[in-house]
Amino acid sequence: MALLEIEAVSKAFGSLKAVDDVSFSVGAGEIFGIAGPNGSGKSTLFNIVTGIPFGPDRGRVRLDGTEIQARTGDAIARLGLARTFQRETSFDGLTVFENALIGAGFGKPGRPARVIREAAAEALDVVGLPDGAFGRLAGELSVYERKCLMLATAVAMQPRVLLLDEPASSLTKPEIEASIGLIRRIAARGVTIVLIEHVLTFLMTLSQHLLVLNNGRVLAAGAPEAVIADPRVVEAYLGTRRARP
Incomplete structure (x- = not known):
């Protein structure tokens, strides 16, 4: 059974669908990566999963089988779902x-x-x-x-599940390498990790499964190597499809 389940969650701001019918699940002990171009809905997804600062317009979020999408952010955190943010907060x-x-x-x-x-x-x-x-x-x-x-x-x-929003941003290469070891140490303690990152090598090194968002929707999901090779993902990141051999 999945420890964290996201089922058809959506969030709109006026006519903008920031997250649109997104579903995935994360198993206990897994490091699950989420990628996508700027504006693809990654951080908004973390917001609605954690209830900070808002929940989804529709859809369900389950932590170990318990629906949490209607709970407040502090209640969700005390159930064992914690997060960090893009900018260093303290x-x-x-x-x-x-x-x-x-x-x-x-x-x-x-x-x-x-x-x-x-x-x-x-x-x-x-x-x-x-x-x-x-x-x-x-x-x-x-x-x-x-x-x-x-x-x-x-x-x-x-926490049982820890959501990390771009932990490698603004770091030097040696610091990124140190962060990889740090995240592995946390995971080794039995913490399930969901990870947003723009640095694809960072995601590829850590993630057991990878999901790519684009325009608020799931573009591709699966084994990291297969997802990165998907022509739709290449187009979303580079703006053009690879030429056929």
């Missing part, structure tokens, strides 16, 4: 450790303070932020470190 006036504490406390309310602190420290360790960084203000971090902190805050929530 409480810049708080320390690295305090940011992680917020995620740990929010994800599992009612836990003892000691357990929350342990979860925060463990999450920071997973993403590679050392003890020496715990007392630094989040606003003082580099772009890559801020991305790591955003991931740590999400991991500290102990």
Whole structure:
């Protein structure tokens, strides 16, 4: 049984159909990639799946068989579905450790303070932020470190499914390589990952299944190698079909 199921979800803004009848499912423990040109509906899809800041106009979202599309974003997060954003988000006036504490406390309310602190420290360790960084203000971090902190805050929530929106954006090549290892470490902890990215090599390296959106609709889905070779995908990215041999 799929852990995350998206069934015929749609979202329109006036006459613009940002997401149009999109369906797919993600198995437990999978890394599932989503690609598509700018404006294809990728981030809007994450918004309606997580309820942040809005749900779908129609369609169903199921987490482990439970429909969640009518729930609020905070309720969905506490059920085990967390996300990160394209831009690095943090409480810049708080320390690295305090940011992680917020995620740990929010994800599992009612836990003892000691357990929350342990979860925060463990999450920071997973993403590679050392003890020496715990007392630094989040606003003082580099772009890559801020991305790591955003991931740590999400991991500290102990989600079952983690949605990552363009984690490689604005990173250098060495930082992208480090991010690949980081995401694999998170997945190795039993977290199911759904990943949006423009860097196709990043998606190809990590994803077990790949879905491509175009104009809000599913253009292709399946094994990454087959999807990338699909002439429709080539046309969507390059604007022209490959010449026949």
